[in-house]
Amino acid sequence: MFFNYDVQKGLIIMTKNIQFFDTTLRDGEQTIGVNFSIDQKVAIAKQLEAWGIDVIEAGFPVASDGDFKAVEAVSHAVTKACVTGLARAKKGDIDACVKATQAAAHKQIHVFIATSPIHRKSKLHMSQDEVIASIQDHVSYARRFFDIVEFSPEDATRTEPDFLVRAVQAAIDAGASVINIPDTVGYTNPVEFAALFKNLRENVPDFDNVTFSVHCHDDLGMAVANSLASIENGATRIEGTINGIGERAGNAALEEVAAALYVRHDYYDADNRINLSETKRTSDMISDFTNMAVPHNKAVVGANAFAHESGIHQDGMLKNPQTYEILTPEVVGAHKTTLPLGKLSGSHAVMTKLQEMGYNVTRADMTCIFPIFKAKADTTDVVSEADLRIIMKHVSEVSA
Structure with a gap:
């Protein structure tokens, strides 16, 4: 929270501070046909830092030698932003993140395991109790090496509400200080997302003691709307990518979230560190490095966003x-x-x-x-x- 003084009313008011977590280098690189070089990842990371990003998810270190080296290089290159690597609930993944980010001035780890029924049954072949045990084991293990541990219950929006509460509380009890709620397949909508957060607030005793984040996909075109709805309902960190790139239909476009918070500050009453004047430069860099043209009608950064013919x-x-x-x-x-x-x-x-x-x-x-x-x-x-x-x-x- 930020504390501001209202001169007219003579009151101290609290304003939310929204952190921006960029996963262009990790989830964004999962876009079909996109493969950043290490030099490109470093250049992007520096530009993201100039744009005001709080956390840069630099990659998935255990995935490949190239990804490990890229996270390592980004860790050396940035000085203000927090660098994170992604890790499954596996100790080998966590160890890779420890090594890849050891040079970072500021760092965290992002640990995840799926919690929805379809993922538990078809992918993990694990019971609810087994998933909870894995969360406890691996979050506590990660906490040995990182002051900040972020935990994601993958496919949270298709997880049973009571089990999602159990998973979140288990992660907090094990040492997670950031809980990310991913809409992994872009399934939810703003009303349902608000209800999800209401349920967490009412049933997770430590709700106000941790940072709640969201990671929304755009399969139904609602990633930005869902992200903004989460801010209204307790989230103080938004995850996404530049230009909305990413797996399948992509992620929440962070430039759109930032612009909405700026234009509608009267409504969201939320501040952030984003330097909006660097937005177009950041978008153009991603467009260039991915060889993906920004659609002319794209909000905020499209060629027609500020053009009028009628x-x-x-x-x-x-x-x-x-x-x-x-x-x-x-x-x-x-x-x-x-x-x-x-x-x-x-x-x-x-x-x-x-x-x-x-x-x-x-x-x-x-x-x-x-x-x-x-x-x-x-x-x-x-x-x-x-x-x-x-x-x-x-x-x-x-x-x-």
Whole structure:
């Protein structure tokens, strides 16, 4: 919690501090066709640190020699962010995390085991009691080496509510100080997620003594919405990736969560360390290294996020940008707002563009110019400056 002083009310108020946990280097690399080099992972980690990420999940050290070396390299490279490695509930996995992160200035470990019925039966072949015993054994083992142990009950949102409580409390009793609630297959929705947290708050005695985190997948397109719902219901750490990359449909896009907390600070009343002006730079780096173009209509960082073609929208933007923009491109380090001219554009936008190009055009002149513009716009996607010059030359010749 942050403590702020309200001058008008003369009160000390508590504001939530939301930690950002980035798993672009681990879960993000599980995107089909993505394989970061160690140098790329180090560069990404440094940029994530500049962006303000609190925790960087640098990899899964036991998975391969390359992953081990990458976690090791990131541990040497960053100085402010906390570095973590992923470990199954296996002592060999934990040992690999210990060795890979030993040079980190700040470190933790992230231990997980599945808890849902389908995972227990089909994957683990373990009973509830066996899963609880494994949690107790491996979280306590990890706690020998790390001051901060994060535990995840994999597939938490499909786990029986009473068993999820047992698993979470067992991890806390064994030494976990961070509990991550993963929506591993993007199954839940904001209402159900709120109910899940309500159940944990009511039945886990140590709920307020640990950090609750969430790791949401986007299989049904609700990862960001679920992440934000968790903040309303007690979570103070959000896990995700840049550009929402990751396994299957990907993870919660951290840049979207950060932008939502900024724009709707009045609602969420939550602060964080994210430097929004580094957002576009961070997104572009991931896009470049993954060779995955950011969709033009992607929220916050897409090429069209700050572009307006509709005549009604363009007219509003020219009169007051806040009519159609709740976030300015400058805030997230993007280029300026654009008003591309097309068949839906109005005469106000066309006139303004012509004036910017140096033409002395009045509203009266537009009665002649605008029909010619519309005819051209019907034959092309975007009317360029070159097209406008041709239009103005034609108008000049006709007038002469």
